[in-house]
Amino acid sequence: MNAPLPREWDSLRQSRQRRLERAATLGFGKEIPVDRIIDLLEAVIQPGDRVCLEGNNQKQADFLSESLADCSPERINHLSLVQSVLALPSHVDLFERGLANRLDFSFSGPQGARLAKLVQEQRIEIGAIHTYLELFGRYFLDLTPNVALIAAQAADAEGNLYLGPNTEDTPAIVEATAFKGGIVIAQVNERLDKLSRVDVPADWVDFTVKAPRPNYIEPLFTRDPAQITEVQVLMAMMAIKGIYAEYGVKRLNHGIGFDTAAIELLLPTYAADLGLKGKICTHWALNPHPTLIPAIESGFVQSVHSFGSEVGMEAYVAARSDVFFTGADGSMRSNRAFSQTAGLYACDMFIGSTLQMDLAGNSSTATLGRITGFGGAPNMGSDPHGRRHASPAWLKAGREAAGPNAIRGRKLVVQMVETFREHMAPVFVEELDAWQLQKVMGADLPPIMIYGDDVSHIVTEEGIANLLLCRSPEEREQAIRGVAGFTPVGMARDKRAVENLRDRGIVRRPEDLGIDPRQASRDLLAARSVKDLVRWSGGLYAPPSRFRNW
């Protein structure tokens, strides 16, 4: 018998204890004075730590991020950041000032260009670009944070946290950190004697600090109906009649954008006229899009679970608790991890947009000179082979793809694009920029957002291509060319092959669907302005000032 290896089995707990003792030595209790936050961070964070700075495309722990960036690189360095989004200038400052040198993340958005520059200068090492769910998953396997810096709405005296409508990533981050010997520090907007609801219990939280200003929240999901074009109305009509109605899509997620906003605004009008109320779009994994208000008020929508909230929608959501998930106190509770799970496994359809698509249907929002990442689209825009429960839409799609004896269904993954985006850049291309970006980044894989073999349909102003019915790569290519309009890719179509696909219902034009493009009028939109949305909501929706003209 070998003797057991001598080792300590609680080194994480001991490390945590030493950090807490250092903080106690400096006189810190649980509530940190705002002007001493840097002292605290330097006391509890160690070189080489894995740190999660909470932030995604909505809520940001911006004060803690700026404070960390102001810490001394002598004291804190070689940090490895594990976080959803690299969105704030202070996130990038951490690398430029030498506090951090490694990054695992999902999405970089506005900082995409600065990030690309740091990569080229080799001042940042990118572990991987993930989807949200992958990154959350890795929090519980090999990327567990040593320190989590999070954002909450309010704390009480004991340190319980109320997260407000923008619960978002916080539960996943705190769960991983607090139960694996980590330190959790929360910035809060206010201190209250009693919280209306406890989202994080006090014994999972080590320190709280009242930030000098409320944490930033980006109103990312507000689309002004005034900017929806008649081409987008036409595409929305085709999607509703040619896909939503035919498959009976009840459970779904919509990507952000004017294309999907147009669909939401056609539900109470065009879709209702087609008799689709109650037959489509009843259950959603979706942020509270203001453009969904008319459909909710018209009785189309039974349930919406949200990744985060949306600025201005708080009172409306609280007043529609049959539809949205709300606490006993009435306020909204969102949860990115659970909503992403719903989007991956429980939705029958994802529909979204992209910047580029190639002849295999692969699509990417990566462009040269910018590293942007993925967010949640690849999870929701993929066909999960782990799914086992059936639904009519899932079965129909599966049988279209594999014939009547299919042993599984298929998720509908729909890409909805105009053939040209702004500045007349063609969406359809022979080769994605992602391939060049891969070389520049030295990455293992090209940053493809949605793989072509997951895509079931493409909707453009020229028509719908049903890729499920294609039986060879050549057919897929011609089906894609057949809806690619006047882009070079579309012009290079084999006209006879495309007509043949049209005869088989693989490519369908508006007239094949019984849609007269001249009927595609903005008058079909249930709301044509943000003000109309406020009226639909009975005055409950309070849009941010940048969306008001009153």
Add this chain to the structure above:
Amino acid sequence: MNAPLANRKSWFEATARARIGGLLDAGSFVEFLQPAASQPSPHLAQLDLPGAFDDGVVVGCGRLEKMPIFVIAQEGQFIGGSVGEIHGAKIVGTLRRAVEEKPAAVLFLIDSGGVRLHEANAGLIAISEIMRAVLDARAAGVPVVALVGGSCGAFGGMGIVAKLCSGIVISEEGRLALSGPEVIETVMGVEEFDAKDRALVWRVTGGKHRYLMGDCALLVDDDLAAFRSGAAEFLTGWREAGPSLAALRSSQQALENRLAAYATYRDGLDVWAALGVAQPDSVPLLDSDRLVALKKGLPT
């Protein structure tokens, strides 16, 4: 209230021809100077600018609830509904024909920033001829009703023309003034008027403000059917009064009183408070019925 919101056909977003289609009795419209008979602006052609076969205005006759009427509809999407030489001549010709044929009314669908600057003096002369023709039609007993609710509003010379009409039917989205917000900002500076502050622009020139100030006869929803019923309502029982010195003196006095009362205010909100509106902040979100009720209850 929500189902009608979904069924509205926006006047603001409609083309001139779509507005006529929704305004008149179905199928009754006959265009004067149909596409083959009209011609584009020679001035724009000289400048190598694209013209329009109707030069941005549609004129003709039709019926409104069976009444014979003439209609003039400016197309705001063609050079801002601006008045050029041919554009103006079509309007003047229609108004003069109204003097001879005496329809029940001329409906003037104004959607214009005023003179077409490219045509300079020809455009200015056209505007003055339109003013005279409006007054001649009214003097002949033919009411001229301005309908204002397009994206260009009624500005510059067309703002004056609107006020020369028998009455104005306006929507919340409609705007009515002399100098446009951008012009004021350019000439007087952003401190005087911030044209990018859309909410301020509407609080100072928009339909609700104009209606509360008594500049417009009727406030209607942004809806083709609402403009149709508004025009019909205005004409019901309306008779053109002949020119009267006493009436002119009284409206001059009203304008002087207005200047004395409100000249120092910078924002519609202040004016509404002075008018006696209890909650000026609530005005922008009121629907038109409630705003009409609010105006009825104001001290006079």
